[in-house]
Amino acid sequence: MNFVPFVKTRTRGKVNVSSVTLAHGGGGKAMKDLIDDVFLTAFGEHACEPLEDQARFDLAVFAAHGDRLAFTTDSFVVDPLFFPGGDIGKLAVCGTVNDLAVGGAVPMYLSCAVIIEEGVQIDLLRQVALSMARTASQAGVQIVTGDTKVVPRGACDKIFITTTGVGAIPASLALGVDKARAGDAVLVNGLLGDHGAAILCARGDMALETPIASDCACLHELIGAILAAAPGTRFIRDATRGGVATVLNEIADGSGVSIEIEEGMTPIREEVKAFCEVLGLDPLYLANEGKIVVIVPPDQAEAALAAMRRDPLGLDAARIGRITSDQDSRVMMRTSFGGHRMVDMLVGEQLPRIC
Amino acid sequence: MKYVDEFRDGEKARVLIGEIESLVSGMKLPEGRPLYLMEVCGGHTHSIFRYGLEGMLPKAIELVHGPGCPVCVLPMGRVDDCVAIAENPKVIFTTFGDAMRVPGSRKSLLQAKADGADVRMVYSPMDALQLARRNPAREVVFFGLGFETTMPSTALTILQAESEGIRNFSVFCNHITIVPTIKAILDSPGLQLDGFLGPGHVSMVIGTAPYEFIANFYRKPMVVAGFEPLDILQSIWMLLKQIAEGRVEVENQYARVVPSEGNNAALRAVAQVYELREFFEWRGLGSIDHSGVRLRDAYVHFDAERKFAIPNVRIADPKSCQCGEVLKGALKPWQCKVFGTSCTPETPLGALMVSSEGACAAYYQYGGQKRQAEVV
Ligand code: SF4
Numbered sequence: 001m002n003f004v005p006f007v008k009t010r011t012r013g014k015v016n017v018s019s020v021t022l023a024h025g026g027g028g029k030a031m032k033d034l035i036d037d038v039f040l041t042a043f044g045e046h047a048c049e050p051l052e053d054q055a056r057f058d059l060a061v062f063a064a065h066g067d068r069l070a071f072t073t074d075s076f077v078v079d080p081l082f083f084p085g086g087d088i089g090k091l092a093v094c095g096t097v098n099d100l101a102v103g104g105a106v107p108m109y110l111s112c113a114v115i116i117e118e119g120v121q122i123d124l125l126r127q128v129a130l131s132m133a134r135t136a137s138q139a140g141v142q143i144v145t146g147d148t149k150v151v152p153r154g155a156c157d158k159i160f161i162t163t164t165g166v167g168a169i170p171a172s173l174a175l176g177v178d179k180a181r182a183g184d185a186v187l188v189n190g191l192l193g194d195h196g197a198a199i200l201c202a203r204g205d206m207a208l209e210t211p212i213a214s215d216c217a218c219l220h221e222l223i224g225a226i227l228a229a230a231p232g233t234r235f236i237r238d239a240t241r242g243g244v245a246t247v248l249n250e251i252a253d254g255s256g257v258s259i260e261i262e263e264g265m266t267p268i269r270e271e272v273k274a275f276c277e278v279l280g281l282d283p284l285y286l287a288n289e290g291k292i293v294v295i296v297p298p299d300q301a302e303a304a305l306a307a308m309r310r311d312p313l314g315l316d317a318a319r320i321g322r323i324t325s326d327q328d329s330r331v332m333m334r335t336s337f338g339g340h341r342m343v344d345m346l347v348g349e350q351l352p353r354i355c
Numbered sequence: 356m357k358y359v360d361e362f363r364d365g366e367k368a369r370v371l372i373g374e375i376e377s378l379v380s381g382m383k384l385p386e387g388r389p390l391y392l393m394e395v396c397g398g399h400t401h402s403i404f405r406y407g408l409e410g411m412l413p414k415a416i417e418l419v420h421g422p423g424c425p426v427c428v429l430p431m432g433r434v435d436d437c438v439a440i441a442e443n444p445k446v447i448f449t450t451f452g453d454a455m456r457v458p459g460s461r462k463s464l465l466q467a468k469a470d471g472a473d474v475r476m477v478y479s480p481m482d483a484l485q486l487a488r489r490n491p492a493r494e495v496v497f498f499g500l501g502f503e504t505t506m507p508s509t510a511l512t513i514l515q516a517e518s519e520g521i522r523n524f525s526v527f528c529n530h531i532t533i534v535p536t537i538k539a540i541l542d543s544p545g546l547q548l549d550g551f552l553g554p555g556h557v558s559m560v561i562g563t564a565p566y567e568f569i570a571n572f573y574r575k576p577m578v579v580a581g582f583e584p585l586d587i588l589q590s591i592w593m594l595l596k597q598i599a600e601g602r603v604e605v606e607n608q609y610a611r612v613v614p615s616e617g618n619n620a621a622l623r624a625v626a627q628v629y630e631l632r633e634f635f636e637w638r639g640l641g642s643i644d645h646s647g648v649r650l651r652d653a654y655v656h657f658d659a660e661r662k663f664a665i666p667n668v669r670i671a672d673p674k675s676c677q678c679g680e681v682l683k684g685a686l687k688p689w690q691c692k693v694f695g696t697s698c699t700p701e702t703p704l705g706a707l708m709v710s711s712e713g714a715c716a717a718y719y720q721y722g723g724q725k726r727q728a729e730v731v
Binding site for chain 1: 720
């Protein structure tokens with residue numbers, strides 16, 4: 001990036017109050033101070049050109065990485081803001097980095113728009129900004145432009161963050177949801193449902209204390225390793241809201257194939273199983289923030305698995321099933337008990353059963 | 356989980372299925388139809404689908420999914436009553452999750468929440484009482500729902516509120532009792548059932564003695580069954596064995612949890628807090644005498660029905676719904692005229708399509724569409 005020189009020399013504004021007020025969204029000095037003090041301090045000089053309304057890129061930088069631009073956006077509205085294993089800031093960076101990476105793109109730049117509810121503690125906001133900055137720097141992406149808005153109390157829930165990401169896709173890759181073929185292997189990189197279970201526990205409105213942490217993580221390096229080891233990879237998607245069950249249904253629909261998974265091969269933490277048991281939930285539908293479903297041709301499955309298991313984020317990787325030639329676009333599970341059941345799209349939210 | 360895994364052993368299942376097959380093959384089946392075994396309890400329905408048990412059983416056995424999901428038998432007018440209470444701005448209305456989506460004649464509780472009512476999902480009545488302690492200026496109403504399984508916990512919560520002198524807590528009592536329900540099913544004309552899988556959780560509270568009339572008077576065998584897949588298979592095997600040997604008894608497969616005399620402490624709390632209603636309206640089954648309970652006069656200050664003006668209007672089930680026939684086992688879910696067309700889990704007409712324990716939702720989710728395609 002080219003930095004505008006006077007950004008460095010300018011003295012930063014300071015926020016002198018403890019909580020955000022509507023004045024911080026007013027466009028005047030208070031807002032400038034908030035951006036300077038909280039966001040630019042955290043994001044550092046990478047959050048360049050605060051005086052411009054856009055980030056500017058040298059196209060050659062993209063061209064060096066690939067032949068297509070990948071572009072994605074996502075909003076994060078998690079409650080609570082901080083939970084075991086992560087927080088909304090980390091989530092906002094990982095989520096968008098992963099959305100780029102699953103398409104094979106090298107994630108490069110992020111934007112960040114923050115909607116803040118009047119009354120939010122400045123310290124809390126600072127922690128969130130620092131967490132975003134830390135995660136971005138670990139992931140090797142830069143937060144290059146952003147926006148803040150303050151809304152009256154009650155108009156939003158504490159902090160909402162929208163991140164948009166751009167990256168470049170290497171010319172050799174062509175992953176697609178329509179590319180799964182009969183015989184392909186279905187892989188996942190680890191234990192499923194941790195994020196969903198962690199958030200439900202952290203909300204504290206069920207008297208359950210389970211030591212489950214979110215799996216929130218940036219997966220681009222793991223995905224890079226998979227693509228290197230299994231260049232024939234057909235499709236990758238991160239199994240966020242709706243869980244693995246939803247992704248599998250999307251693949252079945254998109255490729256016009258059916259999928260059979262084995263309950264006994266599907267890695268789920270004992271604590272998550274027990275948690276689901278108590279509440280009558282199905283872990284296959286629980287959200288993940290660090291798990292992907294990978295479809296690879298059968299002869300590259302072992303190589304892809306081995307590559308995953310070499311990465312700390314893929315230690316529990318497993319082959320959970322295969323694509324079948326049945327053309328009904330169905331996802332079936334062979335239960336560990338020996339029966340079959342259908343794994344359909346979820347309607348609405350999973351609600352716990354009564355007894 | 357170790358304890359649970361024992362009851363999910365696929366190897367043991369294969370052995371049991373083999374024994375069930377050999378029992379069935381040596382048996383004289385009813386003329387022109389398979390053996391119909393009804394599982395009364397929604398929890399069983401759920402396990403049967405979740406583990407794919409139906410597909411593992413020989414074709415000569417057909418499972419009929421009974422009325423044992425309390426959400427499924429809730430009449431529409433009762434949901435309207437809930438919405439009316441919840442729309443009172445003073446009220447925090449609390450309910451179990453799966454009651455949220457059951458359609459009322461105007462809206463569900465989920466829609467009422469979206470429209471601004473303070474409806475909150477809780478996991479036990481004690482959570483609701485906790486809300487009442489924390490919000491002394493609000494009136495916290497708990498939607499008491501379920502068979503004898505959940506009845507004691509609501510009763511104990513009321514006793515707790517009484518002992519603490521909490522006055523901003525009340526229960527909209529819709530608890531129902533299992534025995535009159537089974538009786539209503541046994542009395543329905545043209546019934547074709549060859550045996551019952553008795554509800555495990557309910558029996559934990561009431562024991563097995565209350566079912567004796569099923570064997571003695573109606574001459575149908577019953578096996579009180581647990582919820583793990585091996586429990587269910589073993590109970591089916593026990594039922595078949597009774598039928599094969601010409602015995603008609605109430606047996607207890609779930610003895611590790613269900614004492615034949617029930618749970619005395621729970622029964623005491625239930626007797627102290629509730630009294631039988633003359634009759635109670637069921638969705639699809641009409642009114643069943645003495646099938647519901649309400650709070651005794653001594654606990655009138657915890658009775659939402661007497662604390663709030665409740666419309667209490669009877670709403671007829673939508674004409675196209677055949678929930679009643681499905682609940683009684685006369686129709687399979689996919690044979691209902693609106694199954695999968697105007698009635699789906701997204702737009703449920705009947706509650707059987709809402710709760711994950713409802714037979715229609717279970718068929719729809721776990722392979723009903725395929726089943727339907729094969730039948731049509
Ligand atoms: S399909 Fe709908 S209307 Fe028909 S029985 Fe099932 S829930 Fe009732």
